[in-house]
Amino acid sequence: MNSLNLSEDVLKGVETLSDEKLIAENVFKHIIDCCFQVILKRKTESDLFENKAISSVDTIALKQTYSAFIVFILETMKINYDQASIKNLLEEHKLSQNRIDFISNYFKEYRVAIRKVLSVTNFHFPHIIDVNWRLDFFMKSNSVEKLNQPVYIINLTTEQEENIKGKVQFACTLEQLQDLVFKLRDAQKQIERSSIKS
Structure with missing residues (x-):
């Protein structure tokens, strides 16, 4: 206890x-x-x-x-x-x-x-319970004839402690997605180091 x-x-x-x-x-x-x-x-x-x-x-x-x-x-x-x-x-x-x-x-x-x-009445952040993604490819825009740029659409499903589900959606370029993955891996390593010390 x-x-x-x-x-x-x-x-x-x-x-x-x-x-x-x-x-x-x-x-x-x-x-x-x-x-x-x-x-x-x-x-x-x-x-x-x-x-x-x-x-x-x-x-x-x-x-x-x-x-x-x-x-x-x-x-x-x-x-x-x-x-x-x-x-x-x-x-x-x-x-x-x-x-x-x-x-x-x-x-x-x-x-x-x-x-x-x-x-x-707590201050816990929602937990991510699922991740989905898709790749969209923009061929052209109103201002530029040829764009040919991939855009990743990321969907996170979250859950509060009282089992209320939520959705978070965002779009990012390949570079932004790589940066996000790098930061998540870095966070994971930090957590692993902390758990070894304690």
């Missing part, structure tokens, strides 16, 4: 959720619900402050705790942390068993939905 890297600020924010004097039970439940709903794009951060019970909590502490728990959810779900590991982490940061169980139920209910949101 991948290791979980959470900053000290995030861990302090999560630990604040254990302070039952600072964060009453109804406020705690509202914060947890709001964090999950914001990630799922069902609510916005402003919904956090609409609950009247929230007014009893220091605004700065509330914002820090809210932000920290959002990061906690996203980081644990990004590496697909299991329920037992999440519970252990919450125990380490002094949350009561009732609060751990409450949070755990949210993870259980929304795990798949959050992982789906994370897979859609």
Whole structure:
């Protein structure tokens, strides 16, 4: 399993959720619900402050705790942390068993939905899954009587992580195609060198 890297600020924010004097039970439940709903794009951060019970909590502490728990959810779900590991982490940061169980139920209910949101909101480039090409030959143009120039039409089929296919098409001369192939071979060699070193 991948290791979980959470900053000290995030861990302090999560630990604040254990302070039952600072964060009453109804406020705690509202914060947890709001964090999950914001990630799922069902609510916005402003919904956090609409609950009247929230007014009893220091605004700065509330914002820090809210932000920290959002990061906690996203980081644990990004590496697909299991329920037992999440519970252990919450125990380490002094949350009561009732609060751990409450949070755990949210993870259980929304795990798949959050992982789906994370897979859609990533910054990965599309993968090339197929390449087709054809050679066109221009005999003449409007301005020049004889041209006799080959042009390569390249079609790339791409796929995003969520299985959405796309097409990229471009035309190039023989020299441009040779340059592209040379650069791809160079990239391949660089990758091979890197994998040997590591």
